Amino acid sequence: ILATTELHKLPDTIISRTKRYGFKPINPEDMIPHLRHIANAEKLTVDDEALSSIAIHARGSFRDAISLLDQASGSEKSITAASIENLLGLAPAKQIEKCMKAILEQDGYGALDITANLIESGHSPETLAAQLIAVARELLLGGESPDALLGFMSDLLEVTRSSNAGIALELAILKVAGTKGATLEPVEKVIHKELNPVEDKKPTKTPEKIAEIKPVIEAAKEVVKSLNSGKVEKLWQETLEKIKGQHNTLYGILRMADLRITKPLELSLGFQFPFHMKRASEARHLEVITKTLKLISGKDYAIQFVKRTMESPKPDKQKPVAEKKESAALNTIRDVFGEAELLH
Helix, strand or coil: CCCCCCHHHCCHHHHCCCCCCCCCCCCHHHHHHHHHHHHHHCCCEECHHHHHHHHHHCCCCHHHHHHHHHHHHHHCCEECHHHHHHHHCCCCHHHHHHHHHHHHCCCHHHHHHHHHHHHHCCCCHHHHHHHHHHHHHHHHHCCCCHHHHHHHHHHHHCHHHCCCHHHHHHHHHHHHHCCCCCCCCCHHHHHHHHHCCCCCCCCCCCHHHHHHHHHHHHHHHHHHHHCCHHHHHHHHHHHHHHHHCCCHHHHHHHCCCEEEEEECCEEEEEECCHHHHHHHCCHHHHHHHHHHHHHHHCCCCEEEEEECCCCCCCCCCCCCCCCCCCCHHHHHHHHHHCCCCCCC
């Protein structure tokens, strides 16, 4: 009796002298009763979901199913579906289903929030993509949203080939689920509102208004004297490198941030997507950023998080030549507050 999985390698002289019997992969439904029999003989407590999970991931191989059951029994006598998921490095099925539900409901940022938590828990983006493909395939075979799911599955297959699987997974999710509720103000407008809130209507040039802005001009001069943007930029790059080795997920988010200097010992980080801003501003992440900044600079920096739109340009170090000659004081304010509207 000769058994092989590579029949094409056998020479014709062997094939012509033997009778061939082809063995097909075993259906999970046929495999579960046999696994239950083995578990009872070994006095193992295994729930039905665990047996079903083993049968599915064995991919039709009874030998692999027995091996997986044996590995699970080595760590604990009571085997659950969670035990099998941990053994295989899979994310909880309920979380994957919850993520898919958010995607089908066009809640892109809700789905991203779930995947980000799973990645921080130790699950790789490639594994999450494979699990989402499996769920999408079941839905597709059930006749639900065929067009959207076909494109989604195609994008998920590219995740494993990407040099940055995490970003590829996020883009695949946002592409199919959209960015519901992502109407953002330009970052310059947000910063201007926070630092110098005024009414939308343009005030008249009265002596009272000039007197009011004078202290602002003086304060701006002091700010410019105390800031050195080149040093702060270098400090931020060193901070990112320090974070990179210890918190890869946070590093990936901060790399997309738009750094701005608002006032002494205060940095403003602008984000295009609310999801990334929400993740970066979490208390545990904020603590990592501020502690790392203090470790490198020896100073306590305050961090502000603001939003920017797709159209909002990143800060350009090269300022355009002004059409009209402005005073040094107004140029000073422009350097500090960015290209927001200045009140004369």
